[in-house]
Amino acid sequence: MKKALILGVTGQDGSYISEFLIKKKYIVFGLIRKSATGNKKNILHLLKNKNFNLIRGDITDPISLNYVINNCNPDEIYNFADQDHVGWSYVIPSYSMKVTALSVIDILEILKKKKKKIKFFQPISSNIFGLTTTKKQNENTPYNPNSIYALAKTTALYACKMYNRIYNTHACGAIFYNHESPRRTSEYVSKKIIEQSVEIYLK
Numbered sequence: 611m612k613k614a615l616i617l618g619v620t621g622q623d624g625s626y627i628s629e630f631l632i633k634k635k636y637i638v639f640g641l642i643r644k645s646a647t648g649n650k651k652n653i654l655h656l657l658k659n660k661n662f663n664l665i666r667g668d669i670t671d672p673i674s675l676n677y678v679i680n681n682c683n684p685d686e687i688y689n690f691a692d693q694d695h696v697g698w699s700y701v702i703p704s705y706s707m708k709v710t711a712l713s714v715i716d717i718l719e720i721l722k723k724k725k726k727k728i729k730f731f732q733p734i735s736s737n738i739f740g741l742t743t744t745k746k747q748n749e750n751t752p753y754n755p756n757s758i759y760a761l762a763k764t765t766a767l768y769a770c771k772m773y774n775r776i777y778n779t780h781a782c783g784a785i786f787y788n789h790e791s792p793r794r795t796s797e798y799v800s801k802k803i804i805e806q807s808v809e810i811y812l813k
Contacts, residue, residue: 611661613637615682617669618690623733625652627688628662637661639682641691643668670708672716679720679728686729687721689714692762696737699759710762715769722777732770732783735763749785 614631618624619640628638640653642664656662665682667674669691679687692710693699699706714732721728739747740756755761770781790804 611635611637612686613639613682613684614686614688615639615641615665615679615684616688616690617641618692619664620649620652621690622652624688624690625656627690628653628656632656632659632661635661637663639663639665639678639684641665641667641669641678669713672719675713675716676720679717679724683726684728686731687717688731689717690733693759696757696759699757699762703758706758707762707765710759711765711769714766718769718773718777718779718781721779721781722773727780730770730779730781732766732781734767734783734785735760736785736787738764738767738785 612635614636616624616628616631616638619628619642624640628640631638638656638661640662642650643666650657653662657664665678667678669675669689691713693702693706699710717730721730736747737757737760738753738755739751740754740760742751742754744751753764753767755764767783770779770783773779774781
């Protein structure tokens with residue numbers, strides 16, 4: 611059976627990809643850090659599944675990452691762990707850059723040294739385009755980050771491209787635009803608008 615390591619497993623995207631891979635008969639390992647141990651509501655239904663395993667670690671700690679990757683020995687890694695709140699990235703810029711960009715470089719450094727080629731998926735945000743003047747965007751649209759979060763995602767994108775080119779790693783990704791689900795928290799603008807609209811309607 612194939613094995614996958616999910617970073618950011620307790621979030622919206624991490625929990626959905628875990629479900630998807632388990633249905634495809636993968637053994638799934640989900641990284642969970644100490645501060646997230648009380649935030650398991652998105653994965654509670656998976657905890658009893660024999661093919662789903664939680665593993666302790668911290669994406670900001672290279673030693674921890676190296677231990678987790680070596681211990682799981684996955685075929686694929688999906689990195690949904692980042693500081694993905696644009697507003698917060700202005701308040702805690704160094705932390706946001708470390709979690710969202712430098713941790714990706716730490717992962718790629720580990721992967722380039724592995725004899726086994728591990729496929730690595732890194733989501734990128736449409737925020738990388740920032741203040742664009744184009745009506746439509748694609749992979750060739752110039753990057754113009756306008757926040758620390760966007761700058762970090764742009765850095766992660768360039769890091770993946772560079773490691774693929776120089777070290778022949780297998781890092782790929784996708785540019786994510788705003789996407790919602792029942793697992794989205796109320797901190798995000800779309801969910802705030804929806805909840806307030808429902809509240810007004812029900813009054």
